Amino acid sequence: MSEKAHKKEIMKFAAWKTVSRAALILSLAALAAVIIFVLIRGIPYVNAHLLFGEYSTRNPSIKPALIGTLYLILISVSIAAPIGIGSAIFLTEYTKSKSRLVRIIRVAVETLAGIPSIVYGIFGYLVFVVALGFGYSMIGGGITLAVMILPVIVRSTEESLLAVPLSLREGSFALGSSKFKTIFSVILPCAASGIVTSLILAIGRVISESAVLILTIGMVVDRIPDGFASPGTSLALDVYYFGSHGYPEQAAATGVVLLVLVVSINILATVLGKVFGKGELANG
Amino acid sequence: MNKAYRFIKARDNVMRGIFLFCAVFSVMALGCICVFLFAEGLPFIGKVGPANFFGTTWHLDSAAYGILSMIVASLYVTALSTAIGVTAGLFTAISLYKFCPPKAVPPIRQMINLLAGIPSVIFGLFGLIIIVPFLRDVISPNGMGYGILAASLVLSVMILPTIVSVSLDALNAVPKNYFEGAIALGATKEQSVFKVMLPAAKSGVLAAVVLSIGRAIGETMAVIMVIGNSPVMPTSLFQSVRTMTANIALGATELSGDAATALVATGVVLFFFTLLLNLSISLLRGGGGRERKGA
Numbered sequence: 183m184s185e186k187a188h189k190k191e192i193m194k195f196a197a198w199k200t201v202s203r204a205a206l207i208l209s210l211a212a213l214a215a216v217i218i219f220v221l222i223r224g225i226p227y228v229n230a231h232l233l234f235g236e237y238s239t240r241n242p243s244i245k246p247a248l249i250g251t252l253y254l255i256l257i258s259v260s261i262a263a264p265i266g267i268g269s270a271i272f273l274t275e276y277t278k279s280k281s282r283l284v285r286i287i288r289v290a291v292e293t294l295a296g297i298p299s300i301v302y303g304i305f306g307y308l309v310f311v312v313a314l315g316f317g318y319s320m321i322g323g324g325i326t327l328a329v330m331i332l333p334v335i336v337r338s339t340e341e342s343l344l345a346v347p348l349s350l351r352e353g354s355f356a357l358g359s360s361k362f363k364t365i366f367s368v369i370l371p372c373a374a375s376g377i378v379t380s381l382i383l384a385i386g387r388v389i390s391e392s393a394v395l396i397l398t399i400g401m402v403v404d405r406i407p408d409g410f411a412s413p414g415t416s417l418a419l420d421v422y423y424f425g426s427h428g429y430p431e432q433a434a435a436t437g438v439v440l441l442v443l444v445v446s447i448n449i450l451a452t453v454l455g456k457v458f459g460k461g462e463l464a465n466g
Numbered sequence: 467m468n469k470a471y472r473f474i475k476a477r478d479n480v481m482r483g484i485f486l487f488c489a490v491f492s493v494m495a496l497g498c499i500c501v502f503l504f505a506e507g508l509p510f511i512g513k514v515g516p517a518n519f520f521g522t523t524w525h526l527d528s529a530a531y532g533i534l535s536m537i538v539a540s541l542y543v544t545a546l547s548t549a550i551g552v553t554a555g556l557f558t559a560i561s562l563y564k565f566c567p568p569k570a571v572p573p574i575r576q577m578i579n580l581l582a583g584i585p586s587v588i589f590g591l592f593g594l595i596i597i598v599p600f601l602r603d604v605i606s607p608n609g610m611g612y613g614i615l616a617a618s619l620v621l622s623v624m625i626l627p628t629i630v631s632v633s634l635d636a637l638n639a640v641p642k643n644y645f646e647g648a649i650a651l652g653a654t655k656e657q658s659v660f661k662v663m664l665p666a667a668k669s670g671v672l673a674a675v676v677l678s679i680g681r682a683i684g685e686t687m688a689v690i691m692v693i694g695n696s697p698v699m700p701t702s703l704f705q706s707v708r709t710m711t712a713n714i715a716l717g718a719t720e721l722s723g724d725a726a727t728a729l730v731a732t733g734v735v736l737f738f739f740t741l742l743l744n745l746s747i748s749l750l751r752g753g754g755g756r757e758r759k760g761a
Contacts (some may be wrong), residue, residue, distance in 0.1 A: 199659075291561035299741055396718050444585060
């Protein structure tokens with residue numbers, strides 16, 4: 183290669199470097215813009231009435247949505263957490279990773295994770311609204327969400343179980359503990375922080391979700407749900423409802439509430455992970 | 467064998483059974499989803515006829531359930547948003563990998579991870595109050611803000627965090643001595659990154675692309691708020707069209723009878739696309755499971 187061509191080649195790649203730096207700035211700016219604009223548009227309209235007032239057509243509030251969201255978190259996490267943690271324990275503690283059963287389970291979990299939420303919504307609609315005849319209900323939406331967050335819990339719990347050193351298990355067995363004792367007294371306490379973090383992230387998913395709910399809980403924005411069998415709404419659903427039914431200010435304000443909630447949950451998960459992570463290092 | 471020992475043994479077996487049930491639950495759930503969807507959707511496609519269902523007219527009063535225009539719109543939006551998102555995201559990852567002060571990387575990564583958790587409806591809201599008016603007033607040739615371009619822009623920002631994280635992980639997984647080797651052979655830092663490290667991370671980057679295609683084609687709320695939702699064949703970037711996901715969500719609370727079943731059948735088509743994508747992801751990953759660390 184002549185010296186000139188060589189120089190040109192180097193210049194070309196230097197240009198690519200500039201392009202990637204520009205992309206970094208552009209990406210960060212775009213993501214920041216989403217948050218900043220929603221905050222700017224929404225914060226002026228966040229007020230006590232919107233949060234806790236009575237709903238009326240002229241002056242809507244998100245009180246039904248707040249209560250609905252709590253219902254959904256309660257139902258979905260209390261179903262998905264035991265099942266998800268149980269399957270992670272089975273996958274890490276009871277099986278060799280090459281067996282056929284494990285492969286089938288893994289493929290199922292991966293596939294569940296890749297299914298679009300609207301398809302979960304149709305499933306929930308067919309099962310709970312049509313086949314079981316519940317109509318639109320919190321319990322139907324909650325169970326559907328539980329299936330949806332199951333892969334999240336399984337995968338991250340599995341990771342925290344795998345991070346528990348093998349030597350702890352061997353030590354426990356060597357002392358004569360049963361498998362039961364080893365799992366509940368040694369492995370689970372060691373992995374507790376990771377599991378709690380995964381549950382918090384799952385709660386974040388539940389709060390963020392809306393496409394599932396439009397098909398299962400019915401988007402009834404004006405009434406507070408009066409039980410598990412009652413239809414209702416959620417925060418994310420309210421953002422959509424207000425945005426598409428002529429309440430742009432309320433939509434932005436609800437968006438702010440949702441954003442603050444989700445971001446603080448994610449920060450909580452990160453901080454918890456870090457605090458516990460350090461503690462474990464010190465002990466280990 | 468004493469009683470206490472037998473009790474412990476029995477307890478271990480019962481627990482194993484319970485954990486096994488939990489693990490098989492995912493398989494059963496997936497089975498249920500497939501059965502319910504296909505049992506409801508496929509007979510419907512048979513009943514109205516594939517020519518009707520994959521036709522171009524969606525007009526419920528005359529029993530025309532053609533979703534071709536929505537499939538096309540979904541594919542357009544997915545292709546455009548993935549193209550924008552992957553270009554920006556991949557370069558961002560490269561920049562974070564080598565062309566960025568090392569101290570700035572962890573906070574930026576953390577921020578991007580945080581942004582990955584933002585609800586899609588927030589992106590939809592952003593599109594509705596900022597992007598759609600901007601396109602309508604500044605860019606659009608026909609005074610229409612809603613449409614494929616608006617949806618693609620919103621989605622490309624939404625899938626950015628995923629692409630950046632996955633491609634950065636892929637780049638970080640390439641052995642460091644490739645880079646050192648390239649430098650030792652006289653390549654500049656930029657040459658080493660673009661000509662050695664990036665090709666070596668190819669499969670991981672491809673996984674990021676497939677992953678974001680999956681998110682883009684399945685996204686409902688962010689799209690429904692900015693695309694306009696008219697069931698017509700897309701001919702322009704600035705035209706109200708409807709995707710498959712939007713079709714399902716829009717009809718969900720209003721339709722009944724055959725029209726509601728048509729939504730389920732739309733879901734079957736969408737589900738089919740997702741299964742294809744899932745299959746290609748597992749092929750890309752080589753079907754490897756998680757390995758025990760340090761063993």
